[in-house]
Amino acid sequence: MVDVDQSVTLHSSWKGVLLSAVGATVVFGVGLGGTISSGGAGLPVVILGLGVILLLTVLFDYPIASRFTPEFVERRAVLRRHKIPWEGVDQLTRSRPGLVGLRNLKPGGLAAKVGRRRYLLVDQCEAIAEFDQLGDVLAARYVELGVDEMIPPHAETEPTWTYRRRCWQPDP
Known part of the structure; x- marks a missing residue:
């Protein structure tokens, strides 16, 4: 568990x-x-x-949310949950930003590269605090997955839980 x-x-x-x-x-x-x-x-x-x-x-494939743990990442779509163990992931990369993101030079969301396939994990950039939490969770695999080479989010980036239910908000 x-x-x-x-x-x-x-x-x-x-x-x-x-x-x-x-x-x-x-x-x-x-x-x-x-x-x-x-x-x-x-x-x-x-x-x-x-x-x-x-x-x-x-x-079945467009992710609504992704949960990152030290053992795996779980993509949650409308009708499916997909667990990808970190042993199978070659690299964690950024997806291309949308048109607004290109204008603001805002990094894209996260994607996992597994072999020749890329799985979209989230379609928007996370906030600095979420990026730091992700680094803490992936501490053992930080360099192996290439997280240290990713473009960090801007300081003014909103958290991904902003327009979600209260249960997703971190404790104050």
């Missing part, structure tokens, strides 16, 4: 979660409407298939 004090939870932004869900639903809806109205013509069926793939990806 993992000690809760030895873990840190980082959350993805509501904007990223909602926009990905809305985008996938729109593509699915356009494909479904086109397939029904055309009686199963080729292009609407392809769009419907793409919409199904996007919806499944959002529901």
Whole structure:
């Protein structure tokens, strides 16, 4: 069992979660409407298939939050939990920032590189305090995972739990 004090939870932004869900639903809806109205013509069926793939990806793979422990990182999506042991992770990296992040030179979220795949862990940059907690949790693997080479967050970066329930806020 993992000690809760030895873990840190980082959350993805509501904007990223909602926009990905809305985008996938729109593509699915356009494909479904086109397939029904055309009686199963080729292009609407392809769009419907793409919409199904996007919806499944959002529901099973887009992380809402990730919990970091000394043994593993657990990605939590809407319909799935995915544990990745640190032994399998080659490197912990930053994802690309969004357009606003590029303008403000704000670092992106976190991604785990496992072999040739990259798993998105959170889509927004964490605050300095969360970055320090992550360093404490990963103390034994700090250099091995490349955390020491990552761009640290800016001092004015908001914590990832800002718009979450009170249970995610740290004790004062």
